[in-house]
């Protein structure tokens with residue numbers, strides 16, 4: 001046998017960092033969950049029980065906290081690039097570092113109509129994530145994403161004209177509920193190294209804001225012919241707005257809300273244009289994926 005592939009490290013490293021502005025007293029918080037996996041000349045630690053090549057995962061965890069203390073932790077694309085670059089520069093036998101960062105959203109609380117200096121709300125399960133792959137001699141590949149952004153529209157969604165055959169029971173509709181948990185991601189062009197990431201640092205927050213705004217606006221305004229058609233429009237708009245992206249991807253579960261026929265109860269109308277009470281479904285759910293390139 002031989003080792004076809006190997007990478008190891010520490011997962012689920014939870015990090016919180018506060019920034020205290022001495023002048024204004026305003027405090028800002030960041031919370032993230034970090035995973036760092038290392039690749040390189042580590043085969044003998046698997047094949048020969050040779051631990052001399054192992055940077056202990058405990059040391060990797062320590063490095064994450066030290067780097068979070070000494071370096072900026074936002075945007076996550078920058079922190080991931082700094083962290084990954086550290087490992088390939090510090091250890092000559094490590095040739096790639098794969099950093100995954102899940103940043104949780106602490107949104108500043110409004111109290112009496114004013115943003116509070118040190119209080120925050122977590123608005124749900126939405127996160128901002130990055131996968132940063134620092135590859136020695138090649139550069140830095142960054143994949144950014146929005147996850148867990150749950151949306152619903154009560155109309156403005158259709159689905160008809162699909163294959164009808166002996167397997168089909170689904171009725172065509174010009175007006176349905178559409179709900180999904182948005183997973184949107186975008187692949188940056190390769191950066192030559194940390195200095196180029198730093199030179200482009202302002203693009204990362206702009207891209208996240210742009211992708212999030214386009215996703216919400218298109219979801220709301222498009223009279224959707226299908227999940228497929230709407231997610232493609234979102235992708236096209238994001239690529240047009242952010243020139244440094246190579247591709248945009250979506251993975252959208254179609255969370256169904258079924259009509260309930262109540263006509264058996266004294267002829268109660270609750271289907272089609274009379275539908276008001278629906279049964280939200282936890283599963284089965286549609287799952288629609290795409291990756292859109294520039295051409």
Ligand SMILES: O=c1[nH]c(=O)c2nn[nH]c2[nH]1
Nearest residue numbers: 159225226227228254286
């Ligand atoms: O938007 C949709 N796309 C589909 O492919 C599908 N299949 N059933 N319902 C659906 N809705």
